[in-house]
Amino acid sequence: xxxxxxxxxxxxxxxxxxxxxxxxxxxxxxxxxxxxxxxxxxxxxxxxxxxxxxxxxxxxxxxxxxxxxxxxxxxxxxxxxxxxxxxxxxxxxxxxxxxxxxxxxxxxxxxxxxxxxxxxxxxxxxxxxxxxxxxxxxxxxxxxxxxxxxxxxxxxxxxxxxxxxxxxxxxxxxxxxxxxxxxxxxxxxxxxxxxxxxxxxxxxxxxxxxxxxxxxxxxxxxxxxxxxxxxxxxxxxxxxxxxxxxxx
Amino acid sequence: xxxxxxxxxxxxxxxxxxxxxxxxxxxxxxxxxxxxxxxxxxxxxxxxxxxxxxxxxxxxxxxxxxxxxxxxxxxxxxxxxxxxxxxxxxxxxxxxxxxxxxxxxxxxxxxxxxxxxxxxxxxxxxxxxxxxxxxxxxxxxxxxxxxxxxxxxxxxxxxxxxxxxxxxxxxxxxxxxxxxxxxxxxxxxxxxxxxxxxxxxxxxxxxxxxxxxxxxxxxxxxxxxxxxxxxxxxxxxxxxxxxxxxxx
DNA sequence: TCCCGTCGTTCGACATTGTCGAACCCCTAG
DNA sequence: CTAGGGGTTCGACAATGTCGAACGACGGGA
Numbered sequence: 001x002x003x004x005x006x007x008x009x010x011x012x013x014x015x016x017x018x019x020x021x022x023x024x025x026x027x028x029x030x031x032x033x034x035x036x037x038x039x040x041x042x043x044x045x046x047x048x049x050x051x052x053x054x055x056x057x058x059x060x061x062x063x064x065x066x067x068x069x070x071x072x073x074x075x076x077x078x079x080x081x082x083x084x085x086x087x088x089x090x091x092x093x094x095x096x097x098x099x100x101x102x103x104x105x106x107x108x109x110x111x112x113x114x115x116x117x118x119x120x121x122x123x124x125x126x127x128x129x130x131x132x133x134x135x136x137x138x139x140x141x142x143x144x145x146x147x148x149x150x151x152x153x154x155x156x157x158x159x160x161x162x163x164x165x166x167x168x169x170x171x172x173x174x175x176x177x178x179x180x181x182x183x184x185x186x187x188x189x190x191x192x193x194x195x196x197x198x199x200x201x202x203x204x205x206x207x208x209x210x211x212x213x214x215x216x217x218x219x220x221x222x223x224x225x226x227x228x229x230x231x232x233x234x235x236x237x238x239x240x241x242x243x244x245x246x247x248x
Numbered sequence: 249x250x251x252x253x254x255x256x257x258x259x260x261x262x263x264x265x266x267x268x269x270x271x272x273x274x275x276x277x278x279x280x281x282x283x284x285x286x287x288x289x290x291x292x293x294x295x296x297x298x299x300x301x302x303x304x305x306x307x308x309x310x311x312x313x314x315x316x317x318x319x320x321x322x323x324x325x326x327x328x329x330x331x332x333x334x335x336x337x338x339x340x341x342x343x344x345x346x347x348x349x350x351x352x353x354x355x356x357x358x359x360x361x362x363x364x365x366x367x368x369x370x371x372x373x374x375x376x377x378x379x380x381x382x383x384x385x386x387x388x389x390x391x392x393x394x395x396x397x398x399x400x401x402x403x404x405x406x407x408x409x410x411x412x413x414x415x416x417x418x419x420x421x422x423x424x425x426x427x428x429x430x431x432x433x434x435x436x437x438x439x440x441x442x443x444x445x446x447x448x449x450x451x452x453x454x455x456x457x458x459x460x461x462x463x464x465x466x467x468x469x470x471x472x473x474x475x476x477x478x479x480x481x482x483x484x485x486x487x488x489x490x491x492x493x494x495x496x
Numbered sequence: 497t498c499c500c501g502t503c504g505t506t507c508g509a510c511a512t513t514g515t516c517g518a519a520c521c522c523c524t525a526g
Numbered sequence: 527c528t529a530g531g532g533g534t535t536c537g538a539c540a541a542t543g544t545c546g547a548a549c550g551a552c553g554g555g556a
Contacts, residue, residue, distance in 0.1 A: 005295040005543065007514065008259045012299035016316075019323035027533055037516050042534065044514095047253040051260035052356070061533050065324040067355045068264075070362065073321020074378025075267035076313040087374075107315045108300070114318065118366070126335075127375055130322025253514065255543065275504055285545050290505065292543095309504055 010034070011044050015053060015065065024062035073130060082201065082210045083114045086242050090117050090212065093238040097231055099216035100125065101238075102198075104133065104140040105209065106148060109155050111141045119216065134190065136171055137164045139198035140211040142184035146175040147200055147208035164189045183236055184211075185227045188218060195221040197231055199239035204247045212239050258282070259292050263301060263313065272310035321378060330449065330458050331362045334490050338365050338460065341486040345479055347464035348373065349486075350446075352381065352388040353457065354396060357403050359389040367464065382438065384419055385412045387446035388459040390432035394423040395448055395456035412437045431484055432459075433475045436466060443469040445479055447487035452495045460487050 017033055018025055027045065031038045045063055048054035052068035077083055086103050094101040094117040103115040110132035118125045135141030136157045157166040165171045178184040186196040198213025213235055214221070221231055265281055266273055275293065279286045293311055296302035300316035325331055334351050342349040342365040351363040358380035366373045383389030384405045405414045413419045426432040434444040446461025461483055462469070469479055 003294065004298055005255050005259075005291055006541095007253050007255050007543085008292060008295045009299060011253075011256045011259070012296075012301060015320055018327075019320050022326045024327075026531095028531075038533080039517070039535080040515055043253055044256060046251065046534095047256045048260075050252055051257060053260060056533095064327045065320065067324065067328075067353065067360055067362075069317065070321045070324045070378045071355070071360060071380065072263055072267050072313065073318045073324070076315065076318045076321070077378075078270045079266075079272075079312045080315075105315065107319070112315050112319060114315075121369065127377070129375070130318045130325075132319065255513085274502095276502075286504080287506080287546070288544055294505095304504095 007044060010036070010040075011048060011053075014041070014044060014048065015069070018054065018063060018065050024057055024060065024064045026060075026062045030063075077114065077129070080114060082242075082246070085245055086115060086201070086210075086212065089238045089242050089245075090115055093212065093214060093234060094118070094120060097214050097216075097234045099214040099221065099231075101212065101214050102128075102140060102196075103201075103210060103212045104138075104144070105211075106135065106141075106144040107132075109135060111135050111138055111144060111211075114210070134158065134160065137186065137190045139184045139186040139196035139213045139215075142175060142178050142186065143198045143200045143211040143213070144208065145171075146178040146184070149207070160190050161188055161192050163187060183232055183239075184213075185232075187222065187225065187227070193218050195227060197221065197227055197235045199236045200243075201239050201246070202243045209246075212242060255292060258284070258288075259296060259301075262289070262292060262296065263317070266302065266311060266313050272305055272308065272312045274308075274310045278311075325362065325377070328362060330490075330494070333493055334363060334449070334458075334460065337486045337490050337493075338363055341460065341462060341482060342366070342368060345462050345464075345482045347462040347469065347479075349460065349462050350376070350388060350444075351449075351458060351460045352386075352392070353459075354383065354389075354392040355380075357383060359383050359386055359392060359459075362458070382406065382408065385434065385438045387432045387434040387444035387461045387463075390422060390426050390434065391446045391448045391459040391461075392456065393419075394426040394432070397455070408438050409436055409440050411435060431480055431487075432461075433480075435470065435473065435475070441466050443475060445469065445475055445483045447484045448491075449487050449494070450491045457494075460490060 013034060014030060017030060027038050027041050031041050045054060049056055052066045054063050055066045056063055090101045090103055098120055100119040101117040102113060104111040104113050113128045113131050116128045133141060135145050137160050159166050165174060183199040188194060194215060195218045196213055196215040198211045200208045201210040201212055203209045221227055261282060262278060265278060275286050275289050279289050293302060297304055300314045302311050303314045304311055338349045338351055346368055348367040349365040350361060352359040352361050361376045361379050364376045381389060383393050385408050407414050413422060431447040436442060442463060443466045444461055444463040446459045448456045449458040449460055451457045469475055
């Protein structure tokens, strides 16, 4: 035995592939992507189907993710201490700012959204919990990158709007600023017309374990090129409150 | 090889145990629960940690679910065709009824919530997507049980309120009624003061693949002991609309 | 302070376990 | 009707994961 169980790793790789797009994948397709024989993959898939992690389309025989994963994912939310501790503060932040509130953590180079409160009095928003935001093009991401202990080799800085920071040097200078002043802003760098603010949440040892912020229309959150400072304080207040409550 | 990969199955069992409660579990604890040697479990856990499905607590060395699962779970939502097709209708149903709207499927004897729209103009609700409702004590569950092809051996009928149906015979009669009239009601059988209504969603072959419904305060949704029929039509309209749209 | 029990972890021999590729059947397209 | 691709099955092989004992660290009780 090396030091890691091959079949389990392969099963995980299959799940990740299935999750990478809404398309159903067939045995042959997966075999090509992973460079494994079809028979091998079939065995793993059969097992994954049995435990409910994968479902097989009755019509085409192709495979997709299974419902059990949805349940496991929502169980993760219960386990995540940062999230459970932050629920009330995120609600309060959304209430004070009257904007949508977000909590995220760094995960595999992206920002994983672990909580999301809709903007008050505004329906028709889709919940983003469990989705990724680009780290370099979101306020949450800037906060997390700025305090990331590993420097987390940045993936290619994909442009999302004309204002997205795509130059590594420019991003680095921005992160310096974030570290210096303790909060981050993202001015229409992810979606035209949207602005986001965020501040770091720290554990008792001072390590940044997450970020909380808000996102909303540029005309409400910004004044010219700069964010409105009242919203910055809302966000920083919330971050400080959560940091304090994490100190047991 | 039997017909299923042992290590993958064991990995899944570990994940399910970790998901069964918010408590962190140690190697020894898992070994006892699964009746396996500690060393074996450690190998699987190490692999699960590597792929991000499990995280190890730095302080205690115990294990909990990992963030990757949250992302996989939310990917499932994108893949689920029933859900993506129903999003707009659920929004519309919540809007017309001014109550929270729910969509669920039967999964391992429970109702798995795959979509949930908050009640309009009412914040401070927590999202229930990915959680289970008891099948025998919810309107969604009654609809799904009534049309379940396998008869799905009912787990023990746990009481939630004084009005929960705990007698298998009574439940069976209720299901007969649901089948006959095409919709289900749940009158304070899960939570005191709350009433729910639901109707079946069918695929092109006529098989029930899910249910949609609403849930709200008894004083709004019911009139004495009976549900208000206007809400019943809202729900049935939505269910029919989705059924129709599933016919491509 | 010491000791004991428990925890997570490591290790190496063993044989169980999963791997692999060819062959199979079914379906669709041409 | 054929050809090609899909998902699936099968059995021999050896690579693979399993197992239990032993290790070091931690922590609570006396």
